[in-house]
Amino acid sequence: MRTHSSRRLLSALAVLATLSLTATACGSDDSDAGTGGAPKDVAAALEKGGKVTVWAWEPTLKKVAADFEKKYPKVDIELVNAGTGDKQYTALQNAIAAGSGAPDVAQIEYYALGQFAIGKTVEDLSPYGALAHSKSFTPGPWQAVNQHEGVFALPMDSGPMAFFYNKKVFDKHGVKVPTTWDEYVEAARTLHKADPKIFITNDTGDAGATTSLIWQAGGRPYHSRGTDIDIDFDDEGTKKYTATWQKLLDEKLVAPISSWSDAWYKGLADGSLATLSIGAWMPANLTSGVATASGDWRVAPLPQWTEGDRTSAENGGSSLAIPKAAENKELAYAFTEFATTGTGASTRVAEGAFPATRADLESKAFLDKPFPYFGGQQANRVFAESARNVGEDWTYLPFQVYANSIFNDTVGKAYVSPTKLDDGLKAWQDASVKYGDDQGFTVNK
Incomplete structure (x- = not known):
């Protein structure tokens, strides 16, 4: 993104x-x-x-x-x-x-x-x-x-989301695949303690990834009725996301590496980046860009914000x-x-x-397709289930392209300074409100 x-x-x-x-x-x-x-x-x-x-x-x-x-x-x-x-x-x-x-x-x-x-x-x-x-x-x-x-x-x-993880790394360090985001944080701690070179994932601030995880958590920060718009990053779902992700940032459990960079591909290949929570379009990128790790990776449903849920989101x-x-x-x-x-x-x-x-x-040929990259796993079954479980009622801003372009100037500060994610999202909200007002929208917050 x-x-x-x-x-x-x-x-x-x-x-x-x-x-x-x-x-x-x-x-x-x-x-x-x-x-x-x-x-x-x-x-x-x-x-x-x-x-x-x-x-x-x-x-x-x-x-x-x-x-x-x-x-x-x-x-x-x-x-x-x-x-x-x-x-x-x-x-x-x-x-x-x-x-x-x-x-x-x-x-x-x-x-x-x-x-x-x-x-x-x-x-x-x-x-x-x-x-x-x-x-x-x-x-x-x-x-x-x-x-x-x-x-x-x-x-x-x-792009229904799924959890891509390096099975070889998880097995080596005796880490179970997390089914909740709390377990994900624990897995991050365990892996990084076992080997300080290993991070659960990378993140330098990405608007698409952030909004997708807020979506999955039940957050609905945007509501649009024509030119009348609500922007509110203070809802319960957003707070679930920030509370968890802030722990990862505070404890330095995510690698400060930008996605799609050479360092990112290298980390996915050598196991120093152990997971990705991303859209179902990712397999082709792994196959072509991280070919040396073929057989190491597997796919699972996204960890859940509430134990027992099956909610997903699009990315x-x-x-x-x-x-x-x-x-x-x-x-x-x-x-x-x-x-x-x-x-x-x-x-x-x-x-x-x-x-x-x-x-x-839903076709049998699609669902039964083996992925040699994922050790023969029928990964499309995971992706299809994710697509069926995408949370409803998500909307974007009618000026989301602009909003995403200023993400790193606002929320991005939480990755490079003492700024907290909640404060970064508030700054993003305020900047988006101002832009919308300037363009003739009626923006409420």
Whole structure:
């Protein structure tokens, strides 16, 4: 997850938030809004054909695009990598502001979708038939795209969380796999005492990881009713998270190593980083980036905040949305539906993506797949259970991209100074409130 951004990016995102609110206040074109009436004539658009430009960085879409063109030879799919994450969102907002150059389809991560949905700069897909898929997707991804009284994208993948641990290290030091976060803290102490070079995990402050664990703990710091927003990091779930994580920081039980750095990969390979609590998309990264540790690692459900619970959360995942400025919206929807459901979804899973679709998640072939990297473990069974147990009613801010960009300037201080996590979260809350107020939102705290 990204937590650092340039001043230029922050300025661009500020413009986007303003544009979104302006569109709402002025009454953007709502002729396509609502859920009534027959679906738009997607079949006729496919018969006529045309070109669909797709902005996405996800590599599995290459095979999907080729399959779509084979099935519908009159349609040309042009895949464009306009940059990953924040870079693409900046390019997309620039195209929206300019009134030209926007793609027909855009990949948008779940945490970022709200800023486009609230101003309706992306299409409500309900009139195209999207509501027919309400039961097709797992709860977390569907909830992420079904917001502000519309369906503003279709889920492409998901990131239900799991607990990845180095079995070789755990066995060597006689540590049991923790089933609660209290046991996790004890495991951290035991491992670090046995070998001071071993840390239970790494953490230098990450907005996505923090909000995901707060989500799992039952915290719901964000509530959004259009432009009326609540931000409150003083709820019981958040306190559960900070009380536990503060112990790890105070006792120096987490390594001060940034994720995705060379030192991180090295620690995962040599066993000095013993666990990861992360999304189900992680196996491919371990297989390619930590190949020498193949056979050492296993997967288990996330530790629980309350003994006996089975609650999980999402960490990552993307959707496909159709900008209001798209030229071929019906064709764009046809491709979006193909890529995220049915054959297209299964193709992406076969190419290495983690499914958001119930059918793929529940298929015997998926569940029974052995992972040589995890010693032959059927790890998808753990991931599938996690997807079913994702806590409900989680929402992000409609300016979460900006909020995440200032995480290290606020909460991040708890990792490099005497600042406590609770105080860091309060600073993050205050900075987010100020930003929201400045952009025309009504923000309560």
